[in-house]
Amino acid sequence: MNFRLQSHFDVLNRLTDQADYALVGPRDNRIHEIRTDRFPFNTVCHIGRDFGNRRWSGCTGVLIRPRVVLTAGHCVYNLRRGRAPLRIRVVPGRADRDTMPCGFILSGHYYAPRRYIRLPHPRHPDRRYFDYGIIILPRPFPGIRKFMDIRALSDSELRDSDLISVAGYPGDRPRGTMWRHTENLRRITSRRLFYTVDTCPGHSGSPVWCRAPGSGKRTIIGIHTSGIVDPLGRSYGCKKGTVLAPPGLLNSGVRINREVLANIRHPDRQTGVLRPMVRLP
Numbered sequence: 001m002n003f004r005l006q007s008h009f010d011v012l013n014r015l016t017d018q019a020d021y022a023l024v025g026p027r028d029n030r031i032h033e034i035r036t037d038r039f040p041f042n043t044v045c046h047i048g049r050d051f052g053n054r055r056w057s058g059c060t061g062v063l064i065r066p067r068v069v070l071t072a073g074h075c076v077y078n079l080r081r082g083r084a085p086l087r088i089r090v091v092p093g094r095a096d097r098d099t100m101p102c103g104f105i106l107s108g109h110y111y112a113p114r115r116y117i118r119l120p121h122p123r124h125p126d127r128r129y130f131d132y133g134i135i136i137l138p139r140p141f142p143g144i145r146k147f148m149d150i151r152a153l154s155d156s157e158l159r160d161s162d163l164i165s166v167a168g169y170p171g172d173r174p175r176g177t178m179w180r181h182t183e184n185l186r187r188i189t190s191r192r193l194f195y196t197v198d199t200c201p202g203h204s205g206s207p208v209w210c211r212a213p214g215s216g217k218r219t220i221i222g223i224h225t226s227g228i229v230d231p232l233g234r235s236y237g238c239k240k241g242t243v244l245a246p247p248g249l250l251n252s253g254v255r256i257n258r259e260v261l262a263n264i265r266h267p268d269r270q271t272g273v274l275r276p277m278v279r280l281p
Contacts, residue, residue: 028237029181029183030170030181030200031179032173032177033167033178033179036099036178037093037095040209040218041093042093043063043064043092043093043147043148044060044167044168044207045062045090045092045093046058046060046094046169047060047069047075047089047090047091047135047169047205048091049076049085049087049089050085050087050089051078051081051085052086056089058169058171058201058202059071059169059202059204060167060205060224061135062220063092063147064147064150067136067137067140068136070132070150070205071133071134072131072132072133072225073113073130073131073132073133073225075133075204075205076110077112077117077133077280084280085281086108086281087107088106088107089105089106090104090137091103091104091176095178096175097175097176098176099176100176102144106138107136107137109138110135110279110280111133111134111136111278111279112133112277113130113132113133113263113277113278114274114278115127115129116131117278128192129192130254131225131226131254132223132260148207148209148218149217149219150261151212151256151261152256152260152261153212153256157213158185158193158221161212162211163182163183163185164183164193164195164210164221165182165210166195166199166203166206166224167206168204168206168224170199171202172200173200181199183197183198186250187250188255189255190257191254191255191257192252192254192255193221193222193254194250195250195251195253196249196251198237200237205224205225206223206224207220207223208221208222208223209221220256222254222255222256223256224251224252224253225254226253228245267279
């Protein structure tokens with residue numbers, strides 16, 4: 001890889017790692033969730049990634065089946081390094097640095113969309129549409145038998161869903177503590193969801209869920225992946241010396257549409273010549 005292209009990847013990776021957050025003004029409304037052993041928060045997972053340097057870098061995910069964790073694509077594939085983590089540690093319902101009600105499981109088996117990994121230019125605008133992935137666990141967590149629904153809701157169903165919630169493990173709070181926020185869904189496209197839910201680094205991969213119209217069941221409708229930065233490229237509100245984002249700016253995530261849902265449920269499926277999902281590492 002030539003130096004110029006590598007520099008593009010370095011910039012993109014820094015932006016990706018730093019752009020999964022913003023605190024949208026006028027105040028930080030995140031709530032510390034202490035009931036991490038109760039549904040649905042016992043399915044929200046703290047994720048640690050080891051790239052071989054003996055340091056765990058954090059993300060969030062959610063158990064959607066006994067052995068499947070849904071998360072962001074950049075949590076399972078690092079664009080700068082051009083590879084996946086050697087191993088990932090999954091801790092559901094983590095309450096703090098030392099409290100892990102269900103323990104942890106290590107995995108070395110994950111998937112991300114081919115178009116997230118293989119798009120020709122590191123700043124290709126379509127990459128944000130494919131920023132999702134799954135982690136396959138070698139065994140289930142004992143005691144976790146209930147999972148949130150995951151559905152490709154229609155535009156009208158999303159508009160009728162009222163409030164959405166995001167819960168995860170932001171790095172600006174004490175290590176291993178879960179924080180959540182509930183707000184209105186502000187805008188939708190065919191592939192993205194936009195909202196003023198407050199998030200900070202480490203929230204990437206968090207489930208975006210609502211109460212589905214009709215059934216009232218907690219239903220995952222997206223994966224939180226990205227946020228907003230100020231004109232100087234700094235985070236809003238998540239670091240000392242930065243202000244909260246002005247009202248009107250929006251954080252966003254990948255929308256669960258039919259294509260995303262099919263890829264999540266059947267990562268080894270083949271459509272045409274190539275499989276849409278790539279097994280990692």
